[in-house]
Amino acid sequence: MQSKLSDIELIQQTLGGNQSAYADLIKRHQRFVFTLALRFTKNREDAEEVAQDCFVKAYRSLSSFQQQSKFSTWLYSIVYTTAMTFLRKKRIDTSSIDDEETYLQLENKPGSFDENNVENKSRSYYLNQAIGQLLPDDAAIITMFYKGEQSLEEIAQVMGIEANTVKVKLFRARQRLKEKLERNLRHEVKELI
Amino acid sequence: MNSIEEKLWNYIDGACPPEEQQAIEQLIATDEVYRNKYNELLQLNNEFAVMEIDEPPMAFTYNVMQTIRAEHGLQPSKSRIDGRIIWGIAAFFIITIAALLIYAFSTVNWSNATHVNNTIKIDTNKFTGVFSGVAGKGFLFLDVVLGLFLIDHYLLRRGMTKVQ
Numbered sequence: 572m573q574s575k576l577s578d579i580e581l582i583q584q585t586l587g588g589n590q591s592a593y594a595d596l597i598k599r600h601q602r603f604v605f606t607l608a609l610r611f612t613k614n615r616e617d618a619e620e621v622a623q624d625c626f627v628k629a630y631r632s633l634s635s636f637q638q639q640s641k642f643s644t645w646l647y648s649i650v651y652t653t654a655m656t657f658l659r660k661k662r663i664d665t666s667s668i669d670d671e672e673t674y675l676q677l678e679n680k681p682g683s684f685d686e687n688n689v690e691n692k693s694r695s696y697y698l699n700q701a702i703g704q705l706l707p708d709d710a711a712i713i714t715m716f717y718k719g720e721q722s723l724e725e726i727a728q729v730m731g732i733e734a735n736t737v738k739v740k741l742f743r744a745r746q747r748l749k750e751k752l753e754r755n756l757r758h759e760v761k762e763l764i
Numbered sequence: 765m766n767s768i769e770e771k772l773w774n775y776i777d778g779a780c781p782p783e784e785q786q787a788i789e790q791l792i793a794t795d796e797v798y799r800n801k802y803n804e805l806l807q808l809n810n811e812f813a814v815m816e817i818d819e820p821p822m823a824f825t826y827n828v829m830q831t832i833r834a835e836h837g838l839q840p841s842k843s844r845i846d847g848r849i850i851w852g853i854a855a856f857f858i859i860t861i862a863a864l865l866i867y868a869f870s871t872v873n874w875s876n877a878t879h880v881n882n883t884i885k886i887d888t889n890k891f892t893g894v895f896s897g898v899a900g901k902g903f904l905f906l907d908v909v910l911g912l913f914l915i916d917h918y919l920l921r922r923g924m925t926k927v928q
Contacts, residue, residue, distance in 0.1 A: 590829065597825045605820035619820060626828045627835065698815050717812045723779070738779065742770055749808055 578642035586634060593633075597626050600643065603719055604650055610710035611654035613703065621657050625650045640728060647715060648729040658707065697759075701751040709744035716741055768798065772805050853910065 576584070576592075578599070584592035604625055609618035628649050636645055702710050708730075715721045715729065723741070727734040774780040775788045791798040 590832075593832070594825055594829055597828055601820050601824055602817050605824070606817040609818055615818075618818075619824065622820060623824070623828050623831065627831050630832050631835075694811065695814070695816050698811060702815070713812065714817075717815060718817050738774075742773055745773065745808070745812070746769070748812075 579638060582633060582636065582642065585630075593630060596642075600646060601626075603643075603714075604646065606718070607647060607650050607711060607714055608654055610702070610705075610714050611658055611707040617657065617661075621650070621654050625653050628653065640725065643719065644721060644725045644728055647719060647721065648731075651711065651729050654707070654711075697752060697755050698748075701748055701755055704751050704755075705744065705747060708740065709747055712737065712741050712744050713748060768801055769805065772798070772802050775802075776805060776809050 576595070578596065581592045581596045581599075585596065601622065605618055605622045608621040608625070609615065612618045612621055625646070629646055636642065702713065705713070712726060712730075715726050716723075721729065723734045723737045726741075727737045730737065771780070771784070771788060775785060780788065788798075792802050793799075
């Protein structure tokens with residue numbers, strides 16, 4: 572069964588000319604790659620474009636994958652680079668999480684949560700909404716840490732920074748997410764009252 | 765306040781040294797502020813851990829594979845052309861040319877060389893013998909196969925360029 576093969580086995584089969592092995596590899600990682608791309612682009616169409624581009628790039632350089640890290644870590648570093656290039660092309664400033672102006676712009680971006688009834692929404696809805704309001708770097712770190720099964724060292728490798736810096740960034744990102752989550756929930760309660 | 769949160773997050777992540785871990789455990793057990801904060805962050809951590817991830821469109825894999833097929837002619841670069849084949853072909857031709865040159869120069873009688881035209885004398889009868897035998901036919905067959913391989917490769921690349 573193809574689906575039970577490890578990433579490395581699928582890569583070896585792909586390099587041996589078996590294209591369906593690469594399709595299996597895509598199916599295995601597409602949800603997370605798409606989600607990670609979405610954290611940067613903030614819309615599904617662009618995220619699809621970025622994610623697709625990442626898998627094509629990964630295919631092109633599959634033979635240069637040294638297996639010194641997990642395939643997912645290597646793949647996410649491609650996602651990170653591709654998404655950052657995409658954002659640069661779109662002239663969106665993502666250079667610093669301390670850029671207060673950008674931060675406020677995103678913070679004040681109107682959400683869609685006031686159009687629906689709070690009763691129909693789960694807590695995870697608000698969480699996703701709050702993540703969507705974070706800066707790309709913050710959202711990506713949180714997503715990689717909680718859903719990408721990446722350690723601080725692996726996230727550091729993906730982002731090309733020190734593990735200690737990732738630790739600090741993760742702490743700040745969690746604080747910001749917590750604040751946004753609370754703010755959105757408070758807003759909902761006010762709407763209901 | 766931040767330092768408490770930072771310590772607690774490290775504790776939750778399992779990223780603090782054993783001594784600090786013990787100290788925090790002690791604080792959680794004895795200090796109510798710590799305990800409340802810890803419970804709050806732990807709940808938040810559990811929520812983050814079960815957050816949903818998005819689903820790409822249904823045709824995502826198909827679209828990626830289509831792009832790859834169009835760009836790469838069905839196979840990734842490493843398996844498309846094995847470098848050893850190229851080096852093998854190159855080595856074959858280099859050795860053949862070198863052997864011919866060595867043989868040619870070894871037959872030259874340099875002491876009698878009075879005119880340039882007479883310096884290199886190759887006994888062509890020997891070569892005729894070689895090329896009319898099984899080895900010669902094999903050599904020609906190999907050339908034909910290599911030629912067909914190159915033509916096929918050229919036509920495939922041309923086809924791919926047209927598709928793009």
